[in-house]
Amino acid sequence: MRDILSAVTALGGIGLAFGLVLAGASKLFAVKEDPGYEAVLRALPGTNCGGCGYAGCAAYAEAVSSGGAPVNLCPVGGDACAGALADIMGAEHVKAARVTAMVMCSGGVRVKKKFDYAGIPDCVAAMDTGGGPPECKYGCLGLGTCVAACDYGAVSVVEGVALVDHERCVGCLLCAKACPRHIIRPVTYYADVNVCCSSKDKSAVLRKICEIGCVGCRVCEKVCKHGAIRVEDNLAVIDHEKCTSCGDCAEKCPRRLIVDANLDRGPRAEPAPSE
């Protein structure tokens, strides 16, 4: 019993003493914190990924609480976080600005091949080999360099062309950095209509090498009531600021190239005609 008592007094005394020392130190070295900043920081997920465009969650919290930055920039926190920040800052609720990667090519097995490639299954290596197996010099090589780069399992190669699963994609864009042809682009998650092609080849050339690529016929441009789609350099480009996802261009595209997620139009709606 005496042992226990002496141990408790000794250690308890030390604990008390150091507790008081720490209490004093915390008063001495106190840093004035802004309560708004604290609240915003607590609401953020804390992954420090920089997806918001700021140098980590602390920087974004600072920007929101005192700099008036938009509350919906956190891709990891998503809509819930945007709502929480809006409540804290007294702003109106906006949907989170979610970005997903998109492969701007629909060729794959639909593209003629120059040769049979039996080298290293890597797009960078294939490009060095006579410019790559596909005839189209803009399109996806389909060998999966982007697949390996993705930490979230969001990219896969389907029918010879890379495809991003928008639900799994977090918008880190590592696949875009890995792609040697730079045809993976960030697109807002809410954009339902997309032109997945990067070919600037003229119609005469393109028809010979790819079954689905954009030939620059301008049908979509004429059909669009909002002026959201234009053809530049033989390639249709959608301006997502103006696009309302009405789907008219996708309906009228003679190549059935334009993807309309709502109606499931586009290359994926029908399986590739040949292997």
Next chain:
Amino acid sequence: MKSDLKSVGSRFSDGLIFQNPVTVLLLGMCPVMAVSVSVFNGIGMGLSATFVLIFSNTVISLLRKFIPENVRIAAYIVVIATFVTIVDMLLQAFFPQLSKSLGLFIPLIVVNCIILARAEAFARVNGVFNSALDGLAMGIGFTAALIAMSVVREALGAGTLLGVPVMPPGFRPALLMGLAPGGFITLGFIIAAMQWALNRRKRKGKL
């Protein structure tokens, strides 16, 4: 219980493979290098550290609302040191041979990064059951890594496993394996092998 079977399973797969404290998080290197010279020591150290991890995670999780932010490091260390001392006393009393073998490294469990890291990263913000489970999973991962390393280092460095000679006669033990450089080389190979296996899985499209 909030945790369903799947999350329990993911705790264990995290602790054993994806977030293995030794080969992925690279924590607790000091005792790993020193203790993984023999399998007996490796298992002993692994189990002792697991015991401490489970109990310290549980207690810290229980007290998480009670400990103010400013004193939390001091409080965690006191809790961890208490359990390490208990382990030390229990080993000396009931497993004296192991206690002698592990020697200085039992008290060093107090400053084993793994324990403080899990307390700070997990037990501080999670419930008691999950924290205990995390302690168990991390401890098992630690023990597994120790066993993997000590099997190699004891077999090649002393020609035995658990004291039993396993190499053919005429085998001259590589003393390097019993020293620090051998430890680092072994660890390097183990980490490389794990990363290769994990990357292969990723390439095949699984997660």
Next chain:
Amino acid sequence: MSDFEREGRFDEASGIPEEVSEIPAETPADAPVDAPADAPESAPEDAGGTEEQSAEETAAAEAAEAAAKATAERLAKKAAAREKRRELPRVLAGMFRNMPPSAKMALSLFVITSVSAALLAATHILTERPISEHRQAAVERALAEVLPGRAGYALIDGAELPGSARELYAAYSYDGGEDYAVNVAPNGYGGEIEMMVGVDAGGSVTGVSIVSMTETAGLGTKAGSPEFLGRFTGKRAGVSIGRGDNDIDAIAGATISSRAVTTGVSDALAAVAAYTASSYYYAEEGDGQ
């Protein structure tokens, strides 16, 4: 289910304010209510009796009434205390939350360290016997190894212990002879090397036994091998690493461990020499040396 839990529901259902519910609504409270009611009832019945009798009975009735009231009060107090105890954790938690931060820090550290200390002290009490038993057994094993077949061993208190010597034991033979063993703990490469060195009455080493060592496996641990330790048998004071008659060969690649063991043996010899010179004189064997 306790009174109060039952009453809690009763309160919710009927809306009776809580203060009223503190007084238990069951028989103990009812009884006192009944008893005074009984007394007046019985009193008029006896009104026809003698004056003394009614006075007695009235007194008795009053006493019973007072006792019953006291019981009711006691029970009410107990009930109140029970309610307060229930509230205690909540009250304490509230108090803790409202404490100034410095007090919170000091208090939490104080509580954690005190509880830890209590736990450690308890574990110590639990384990100190096995630990000392193990140590004792290890020492006895080592003694038997360096001085086998002796009648008994005894620890000598207050002996002069130079250098790394920790304990001096005397070993008594059946024929009356006395030899010594010294527990030494010189500093090796990886920590202390605890050894038992046996020294006979004539001052030469009878044997060396390692109690514990944490030297480098395969290298330093060779200094604990019987082959190396055997080199010390028969050596006398002044033993060191070298080529002479009283010297031993170190182990290649384990210089520090070898030196440590040699130092330990040397210290053991010095301890025995100091002891035999101090208060001890062996007339038959010549000068204590």
